[in-house]
Amino acid sequence: MLEFVVKRILNGLMVLWLIITLTFMLLRLMPGGPFTMDRKLPPAILKNLETKYKLNDPLIVQYCDYFKGLFRGDLGPSFKYEDRTVNSIIADGAPVSFQLGIKSVLLSLLLGIPAGVISALKHGKWQDRILSLVTVAGIAIPGFIVASLLMIVLALKLNLLPTAMWGGWKYQVMPILALSLGPMAVITRLTRTSMLDVLGQDYIKLAYAKGLSDYTVLWKHALPNSLIPVVTITGPLIAGIVTGSFVIESIFAIPGVGKAFVTSIYNRDYTLILGMTIFYSALLIFLNIVVDIIYPLLDPRITMLTKKEA
Amino acid sequence: MKKTVALILIGLTIFLGGCNKEKKSTKDVLHAFVGSDTESLDPAKCSSAHGHMYGQCIYEPLAVLNEKGVPQLAAADKCDISPDGLTYTFHIRDNKWQNGDPVTAKDFEYSWKRTLNPETGSTYAYMLYPIKGAEEYNSGKVAADALGVKALDDRTLQVILKAPTGYFLGICAHQAAFPVNPRTVAAGSDWATKVETLIGNGPFIIKKWVHNNKISMVKNNDYWDKDKVKFNGIEFYLLDSDVTADAMFDNGELDFEVAPNQSRWDLLAKAGKLYEHASIKLTYYALDNGRPPFNNPKVRQAFAKAIDRSKMVKALTRDKFPIAYGIVPYGLINPSTNQDFRQEAGALFSESVGEAKKLLAEAGYKDGKGFPTVTLVYNTREENKKAAELLQEMIRKNLGINIEIHNQEWKVYQDSKQRRVYDISQCFWAGDYFDPMTFLDLVMTNGGNNYGVYSNPEFDRLLQAAQNTGDQKVRMEAMHQAEKILMDDMGVVPILFGKNMAAVQPKLKGFINPGNGSYSFKYAYKE
Numbered sequence: 030m031l032e033f034v035v036k037r038i039l040n041g042l043m044v045l046w047l048i049i050t051l052t053f054m055l056l057r058l059m060p061g062g063p064f065t066m067d068r069k070l071p072p073a074i075l076k077n078l079e080t081k082y083k084l085n086d087p088l089i090v091q092y093c094d095y096f097k098g099l100f101r102g103d104l105g106p107s108f109k110y111e112d113r114t115v116n117s118i119i120a121d122g123a124p125v126s127f128q129l130g131i132k133s134v135l136l137s138l139l140l141g142i143p144a145g146v147i148s149a150l151k152h153g154k155w156q157d158r159i160l161s162l163v164t165v166a167g168i169a170i171p172g173f174i175v176a177s178l179l180m181i182v183l184a185l186k187l188n189l190l191p192t193a194m195w196g197g198w199k200y201q202v203m204p205i206l207a208l209s210l211g212p213m214a215v216i217t218r219l220t221r222t223s224m225l226d227v228l229g230q231d232y233i234k235l236a237y238a239k240g241l242s243d244y245t246v247l248w249k250h251a252l253p254n255s256l257i258p259v260v261t262i263t264g265p266l267i268a269g270i271v272t273g274s275f276v277i278e279s280i281f282a283i284p285g286v287g288k289a290f291v292t293s294i295y296n297r298d299y300t301l302i303l304g305m306t307i308f309y310s311a312l313l314i315f316l317n318i319v320v321d322i323i324y325p326l327l328d329p330r331i332t333m334l335t336k337k338e339a
Numbered sequence: 340m341k342k343t344v345a346l347i348l349i350g351l352t353i354f355l356g357g358c359n360k361e362k363k364s365t366k367d368v369l370h371a372f373v374g375s376d377t378e379s380l381d382p383a384k385c386s387s388a389h390g391h392m393y394g395q396c397i398y399e400p401l402a403v404l405n406e407k408g409v410p411q412l413a414a415a416d417k418c419d420i421s422p423d424g425l426t427y428t429f430h431i432r433d434n435k436w437q438n439g440d441p442v443t444a445k446d447f448e449y450s451w452k453r454t455l456n457p458e459t460g461s462t463y464a465y466m467l468y469p470i471k472g473a474e475e476y477n478s479g480k481v482a483a484d485a486l487g488v489k490a491l492d493d494r495t496l497q498v499i500l501k502a503p504t505g506y507f508l509g510i511c512a513h514q515a516a517f518p519v520n521p522r523t524v525a526a527g528s529d530w531a532t533k534v535e536t537l538i539g540n541g542p543f544i545i546k547k548w549v550h551n552n553k554i555s556m557v558k559n560n561d562y563w564d565k566d567k568v569k570f571n572g573i574e575f576y577l578l579d580s581d582v583t584a585d586a587m588f589d590n591g592e593l594d595f596e597v598a599p600n601q602s603r604w605d606l607l608a609k610a611g612k613l614y615e616h617a618s619i620k621l622t623y624y625a626l627d628n629g630r631p632p633f634n635n636p637k638v639r640q641a642f643a644k645a646i647d648r649s650k651m652v653k654a655l656t657r658d659k660f661p662i663a664y665g666i667v668p669y670g671l672i673n674p675s676t677n678q679d680f681r682q683e684a685g686a687l688f689s690e691s692v693g694e695a696k697k698l699l700a701e702a703g704y705k706d707g708k709g710f711p712t713v714t715l716v717y718n719t720r721e722e723n724k725k726a727a728e729l730l731q732e733m734i735r736k737n738l739g740i741n742i743e744i745h746n747q748e749w750k751v752y753q754d755s756k757q758r759r760v761y762d763i764s765q766c767f768w769a770g771d772y773f774d775p776m777t778f779l780d781l782v783m784t785n786g787g788n789n790y791g792v793y794s795n796p797e798f799d800r801l802l803q804a805a806q807n808t809g810d811q812k813v814r815m816e817a818m819h820q821a822e823k824i825l826m827d828d829m830g831v832v833p834i835l836f837g838k839n840m841a842a843v844q845p846k847l848k849g850f851i852n853p854g855n856g857s858y859s860f861k862y863a864y865k866e
Contacts, residue, residue, distance in 0.1 A: 061750025064462075066386070067767070069757060069787035071465050073478035077457040111384035112529050121550055177582055185590050192587045193578070195552060279579040284552040288579065297750055 030322075037321065041314040048310050049099075049303065053092060056299050063108035063297045082108055095303070104307070105300035109293070115304035122286030123308070125195065126278070129285060130270040132201065133208040134263070141213040142259065145220025146252070152225060160217060167214025173276045176207035180280070193282045204281045208274055212266055216259055224255040253327045260323055264316035268309065366865050367571040369847075371595040372584045373858060376551045376577040381531035382517035383454040383461040388769075391514045391857055393575060396556055397539035398517040401429055401447065401496075402508050403861075404853035408619075408670060408773035410508040414442065414518065414540065415496070424503025424809025429496040434540055434563040436520045442540045444490035450518040452476075452483050466515040466771060469504040503809030505674070506774035513772065542568045542861050551577055569849070569864035588842050594865065595850070596842040597858075604657055607842050615659065616852050617669040619770035620837025621778060624715075624730075625791035627762050628830060632711060633791075637702040639829035643688060644695035645737040651729055652835055655722050659840070663833035664688055665822055666782075667775045670854035675812040680775050681836075684819055687826035692737045699738055707739025715744045717765035718752040726834075727765065756790045764790050769837070770855060775818045776805065782830050793830030 064070060064078050079085050083094065098105055104115035148160045183203060184192040190199055227233065228251055236246045275287035290309070293301035324331045374389025382394050395403070401418075402410035412418060417430035434442045451470070454461045457479045468474045471487030487499030500507060510516060520538045523530050530536040534545050542564065543556040554575040558568055576593065578584045581600055588596040599607060607613035626633040626642065633639055648662040661669060664686035671680045696706070704710040715730070717723040727744040734740050742763065747755060756764045768788070770777040780786060783802055784794040801821040805814040825831075839856040850863040 059750075060754040061748075065750045065753045065757075066462065067753065070462060071474075071477075071787065073457065073474070074460070074462060074464055077477075077479075078460040078462075081458065081460045109378050111379040111381060112532050117532070118550075180583070180586050185586055188590075192590050192592055193583045194576070195549075278551070280583055282552055282576060282578050282580075282583060284549050288551050295749060 034318065034322070037318045041311075041318065044314060045307065045310055049095075049307060050092075052303055052306050053095070056297075056302060057088065059297065061297055063299060065297070082106070095300075099307075104304040107298055107301050109296040109298040109301065115300050118289055118301065119286055119304060119308055122284060122289055125283060126274060126285035126287055129201070129204055129208065129274055129278070129283060130267065133205050133270050133274075134212070134267050136205060136209040137213040137216055137266075138259075138263070140209075141216030142220050142256070144213075144217040146224055146247075146255075148217060148221040149224035149228065149255075152221070157221075160221075164214035164217045167210045168218075170210075172207050172211055173280060175210050176203065176277055176280045179203045179207055193280070195281070195283045200281070204274075204277050204283060207280075208270060208277050212270065215262070215266075219258050219262065220255060223258045224251060227251050227255045257324065257327055257331075260320055260327065264320040265313065268313040268316055367569075369570045369573045369595070369860055369863060369865075370576065370593050371573060371860065372576045372578055372587070372593050373595070373597050374577075375579050379531055380537055380545070380548075382514045382519065383450075383459050383464075384531070385514060386462045388857060392859075393545075393554055394514050394517060395541065395857070395859055396543040396573060396861070397537065397541050397545055398514075398519070399434070399539070399541040400513075400516050400518065401511040403859065404509065404512050404773065404851075404857075406851050406853065407672060408509070408853040408855070409672065410512050413512075414447075418508065424505075425500050427498040427500070427507065428491075429498070431494050431496060432563060435561050436538050436540050437544050437559055437561070438520065438523070438538045439561075440520060440522065440538075441493075442518070443493040444496035445493065446518045446521060447496050448488050448490040449521045451488050451516065452486060453519065453524070454515055455486065456483070461515065463513070463515040466510055466513050469500050469502070469507055469510065471499045471501045473501075502807045504806070505809055505811050505814055506772050506776065509772045509774065543573060549577075551579065553577060564861075567862055569862065570860065573860060585842075588844075591844075593842075594844045594847045595858075595860075597856070598840055599842040601657060603842070604659070604840065611845055612842055614839075614841040614843045616839045617661065617854060618837035618839045619668045619670050619773070619777075619855050621663060621666055621668055621768045622726075622834045622837070623663070623666065623766050623768070624832040624834065625756075625764045625766045626829075626832060627759055627791055628794065629759070629792040630762075632702075632704070632713065633762060635702050636828050637698045638704070639832065640688075641695040641698040641702065641738060642734065642740075643829050643832045644691050644698070646730065646733055646832070646834070647690060648834055650733070651726060654729055655726055656835070656838070660838045661836045663836045665826060666831065666833050667778045667818075667822060668770070668836040671770075671773055671775055673811070673815045675815055680815070680818075684822060687823055688829070695738060699740075704740075710738075710740050712741040712743055713762040714760075715742050715763040715765070716752055716755055716761040717744070717746055718749050719746045723765055759790070759792070766790060766831075773854065775815075775822070776802070779818055779821055779825070780806075782825060791831055793825070793828070795824060795828055795830070798824045798828075798830075 064075055083091060095105065107113050107115055107118060110118060144160055148157045151157050180192060180203060183190045190202055194200055233246060233251060236250050274285065275291050278285040278287040289301060290305045293305060373392045377385055377387050377390030377393055379385045379390065380394060382398060385391065385394060399414045401413065401415040403413045405411050414432055414434065415429040416432040419428040431442060431444045436442055451467060453459055455464050455467055455473050455477045457477055464477050472481055472485040475481045476483060476486050489497045491497050518540060523536050523538045527536065534548050537545050542559055542562045544559050545554060545556050547555040554577065556573045558571050559565065562568065584596050585600055585603060587593045604613055626639050628634055652658055652660055652662055665681060665684055667680055669679055669681045673680050673683060676683060699707065715727055717727050724746060731742045731744055734742055745761065755761060768778065768781060779802055782789050782793045784799050798821050801817045805817040808814055839852055846866045848864060848866060851859040
């Protein structure tokens, strides 16, 4: 187990290095730079800025400098947000995005899995039909439309919640709902399909033949196996929600890190782009490793890669 | 069971119904949206218009602009200008920094030197170039003490200019000239990122800054003009989504919202909540004067005359923005005549499809035959797309010329414009200060923002004359002549001028727009 984890971590670091290098190169290929503005800067000022951020050094020097900083845990200064470091920008925004993201994921799982189970158990009946309708809508309708609709109905018309901003639970209801609806629908459908598949298996028939109760069959045998596909997507789902909630954060003026991810590209803020890429990639890699560790707990047939395999 | 559910639902509704009491605006606090988060509140490093607006609550420069864009003394209470227009002597008013330090002339000397210091990397440092030695210091050619800014004592600031600059007092109102407290700046390089060290000398103190969320300010009760400041606090909502801003305004959570969506203008106007004001902004097309086919002035003139600007204004701005028949917008006063520069100049050319066709034929492209397909670039935005498509259609219909339109992402578009990749570039300019020079010097030969590379020595000569005299009568006359030459040559093709639009709750009064959208809430109040 330890060997497996270590191997995966080393693998992950390799992937991370590759991502950083590729991103670094691609950034310099993009037309326009951090100081390209609507008014052409006087050459003296442009030179001052480029010197300040060492953009005039040879690329390989900039590359090595960046990695030197990385080993110290320093992601560098932002080129756009003067006097702020990438570390501080991520530190400011990430906790908020995490909060929003984790709560959304939890809600998607808490409602999505049971909905999928009900759908599977009652498949063909009216419960299944209604849930299917709702999930199709949930997958098809983009999150920002849901967000705007919620804002208009709950805040503007019914005056139940504040329009935007971030704070206590009142401010969190709409963003979490908007962010979780899509994934909830996906999880519902995935659970339903998976459960239906599992329920048709021979060992389930055997369990019933042995006289086990519905409850036992469901909880101890059917559910754990049905959850495997759900677990698979939960990793990337968390990563996606946590950092991809840009639109929702933008609509509700939530001080998260999503905005930094997207506007940094628009601003050609090289260090912030790299920092966000590292953050997102590391998160994704980490979650994938966690998912791989959880698999065998659900299904002992899935074993971790050992020396014998591969 | 059903009864229980019903009771629970009723209970919930009652509970939730009483929930959203707060966040509706109160009388003594302003809730405003003027833009998103700013990259910095250090005046030397901030380059956004909304950053300037937050900044002018916190910092007070030597002068501020009034409703007509005319500078009024603020941090200074006296200003003597030498007869040759080169030496300005400011007397600094009795006022305190928000940490109790007295505001002195030395603070201004320090701040301006800091802005011009090449190491600071200030993008608006060029605003201070009229000062003697400024450009050289900023380019690293001379040391700081060669700069024509000196604190003669704690209360007296002497500024020596390179040449008499009629609009210099207005420049003192720009954020490049805001003062910063030398002690707080020296204490740490991140002073401007924390509210405890963001010390200003202005009417409001910044209390809280949550990025991408809100800036909270409270009234500075030690400010010299505090009796005229009515609000006890300002909450600036740093919103990225105009849908959200619209919703918050309609919900009464905002007193002031800049640039409401066009689709709401009519509704807002009916409710008496739409604010509009001429703005010193220009939308124009830069035609590449340096190569065929637009190196021929007749072709450029034909192009300009074939455009139906009222159609564009109707389609792009619901017929609200003024049409441009010159490049200097409305809102700039000629001090020697006290008239609006644009109004006294009048329209410098007229539209006429017939004349356009004639000019094109004279240039050798009768009915567009033999005219190459030209390329146009704009930055990706819905309005720009509409404008480009309208233009394409008009030019094709009226002149038989094909334009290939391209849209590019902002920075790519800037890069293309600077490298003259396309024949036509859609351009936009907002004036930096309240003098026609900020528009006219755009197209001086070798100007950094002269994307169409227009060049006329007579035009340059007139502008240089205007830049070297303090006599407003002479300057303004020279600039009028220069603009006429530019429009005769049709060096660039103006389309429309700007307007600031805002949604304002009827109870909000007393805010000031000098004519460039940089709203000041110093004297604002709610009835």
